[in-house]
Amino acid sequence: MKIGKSTVPRTAICTSDEHTIVVRGQDLCRDLIGRVSFSDYFFLLLTGRRPDAACSAVLDATLVAIAEHGLVPSVQASRMTFAAAPDALQGAVAAGILGCGSVILGASETAGRLFAGVAARIDAGESLDAVAADTIRALKEGRQAIPGYGHPLHKANDPRVDRLIEVATEAGADLRYVQIAQALERAIPAIVGRELRMNVSAAIPAVLLGVGFPVASLRGVPILARTAGLIAHLAEEAETPSGFALSYQATRELQYEGELPAGFGSAA
Numbered sequence: 001m002k003i004g005k006s007t008v009p010r011t012a013i014c015t016s017d018e019h020t021i022v023v024r025g026q027d028l029c030r031d032l033i034g035r036v037s038f039s040d041y042f043f044l045l046l047t048g049r050r051p052d053a054a055c056s057a058v059l060d061a062t063l064v065a066i067a068e069h070g071l072v073p074s075v076q077a078s079r080m081t082f083a084a085a086p087d088a089l090q091g092a093v094a095a096g097i098l099g100c101g102s103v104i105l106g107a108s109e110t111a112g113r114l115f116a117g118v119a120a121r122i123d124a125g126e127s128l129d130a131v132a133a134d135t136i137r138a139l140k141e142g143r144q145a146i147p148g149y150g151h152p153l154h155k156a157n158d159p160r161v162d163r164l165i166e167v168a169t170e171a172g173a174d175l176r177y178v179q180i181a182q183a184l185e186r187a188i189p190a191i192v193g194r195e196l197r198m199n200v201s202a203a204i205p206a207v208l209l210g211v212g213f214p215v216a217s218l219r220g221v222p223i224l225a226r227t228a229g230l231i232a233h234l235a236e237e238a239e240t241p242s243g244f245a246l247s248y249q250a251t252r253e254l255q256y257e258g259e260l261p262a263g264f265g266s267a268a
Helices: 028-032 038-047 053-066 073-084 089-097 107-123 128-141 159-171 176-192 200-211 220-239 243-253
Strands: 014-016 021-023
Touching: 021 028, 038 053, 053 159, 053 200, 053 220, 073 089, 073 220, 073 243, 089 220, 107 128, 107 176, 107 200, 128 176, 159 200, 176 200, 200 220
Parallel strands: none
Antiparallel strands: 014 021
């Protein structure tokens, strides 16, 4: 049964013969291995072009910024999965990555799309501050979260934000989306009634969009980065187990609020 228009599978990413592996038009062994960094290779795979110096610096910085942040939910899921199935490293990594959504890790893409929408309105002739206020007002009226703003721990300031902006500035990146992100931050207190500062999930798209990173692939950056962090946690888990301890603590704190059958908990 045919589904869709195409009947021939196509790719522009990779092909090979007996002697050569070609990636985005370049000989893997002759042109790439030992000649490009992994982050540059990632950008080439994704876009078909090599990054310039500014893009390399910014992409590297974002990957470092988001790879690790302690025993966050994705790490706990990964460690507990590994504790239950230590023979399946790939399953434990997948368990951590599957939680990449609108609250954890996936907010970078949502914020990036928000910034792109603001940029389009500015290109159409509207002013930055007016569009920023209108955007925040629309999110508030729709009872939607503001993606990339506010953090449960870094309430006054997410230190990663300033550093990523510094890297982008030093690299000579286009700071247009940084300015958009900052304008949204300025608009929040008067409309929402409290300050919500940019977090790393706003800073990542703000600096990446300025170096030509595709908005549709923004979620891939925290996924790729966090994979490295999860592998490190699982290596530690193999030597110093915490997975079952995490499960035990969750069970210990659990409060059951459902009904109970007669005699439950009484001595036999």
